[in-house]
Amino acid sequence: xxxxxxxxxxxxxxxxxxxxxxxxxxxxxxxxxxxxxxxxxxxxxxxxxxxxxxxxxxxxxxxx
Amino acid sequence: xxxxxxxxxxxxxxxxxxxxxxxxxxxxxxxxxxxxxxxxxxxxxxxxxxxxxxxxxxxxxxxxxxxxxxxxxxxxxxxxxxxxxxxxxxxxxxxxxxxxxxxxxxxxxxxxxxxxxxxxxxxxxxxxxxxxxxxxxxxxx
Numbered sequence: 001x002x003x004x005x006x007x008x009x010x011x012x013x014x015x016x017x018x019x020x021x022x023x024x025x026x027x028x029x030x031x032x033x034x035x036x037x038x039x040x041x042x043x044x045x046x047x048x049x050x051x052x053x054x055x056x057x058x059x060x061x062x063x064x
Numbered sequence: 065x066x067x068x069x070x071x072x073x074x075x076x077x078x079x080x081x082x083x084x085x086x087x088x089x090x091x092x093x094x095x096x097x098x099x100x101x102x103x104x105x106x107x108x109x110x111x112x113x114x115x116x117x118x119x120x121x122x123x124x125x126x127x128x129x130x131x132x133x134x135x136x137x138x139x140x141x142x143x144x145x146x147x148x149x150x151x152x153x154x155x156x157x158x159x160x161x162x163x164x165x166x167x168x169x170x171x172x173x174x175x176x177x178x179x180x181x182x183x184x185x186x187x188x189x190x191x192x193x194x195x196x197x198x199x200x201x202x203x204x205x
Contacts, residue, residue: 020075024077024142027074028144029143040144
């Protein structure tokens with residue numbers, strides 16, 4: 001799964017820690033999602049979508 | 065690719081939780097040591113008093129407290145942290161079980177292995193520590 005979390009975060013000038021705090025997860029988790037090491041659960045994906053005011057499918061793209 | 069927005073800082077919530085864990089674990093470890101030393105050296109465990117069994121079990125209380133702190137820490141981890149913490153727990157369980165079965169069969173064959181319980185415990189804990197170092201889960205504790 002590819003995602004645009006890093007781009008969305010940087011566009012807002014947020015640090016990984018700041019985003020992690022909003023999502024109530026660790027910075028380690030945000031980093032793992034951004035680098036593609038970890039695909040978040042559906043509840044966390046919804047929280048990401050809510051924080052960025054985007055749809056989940058705008059943030060995550062399945063890799064063919 | 066990194067930017068000035070990418071730092072290795074923990075979130076304040078995460079830092080607070082990890083520090084609280086370490087503080088509690090330090091107090092529990094010191095309590096364990098404070099109970100273990102007098103029980104071992106002055107508890108009369110090799111005597112004949114019926115109280116020696118109760119005295120010998122006293123270190124279990126702070127040890128149980130340490131395990132409760134670890135469980136409490138696990139409950140604070142988020143979904144990714146739990147995912148990387150799981151291999152350590154699984155490997156430790158497997159190593160301890162395998163050691164237990166091995167010691168059991170060796171004992172059946174007639175070999176007397178002193179301190180068997182401690183060997184199983186040590187194998188489990190050392191395996192947990194090693195796998196946590198490899199997976200990066202050690203940073204969470």
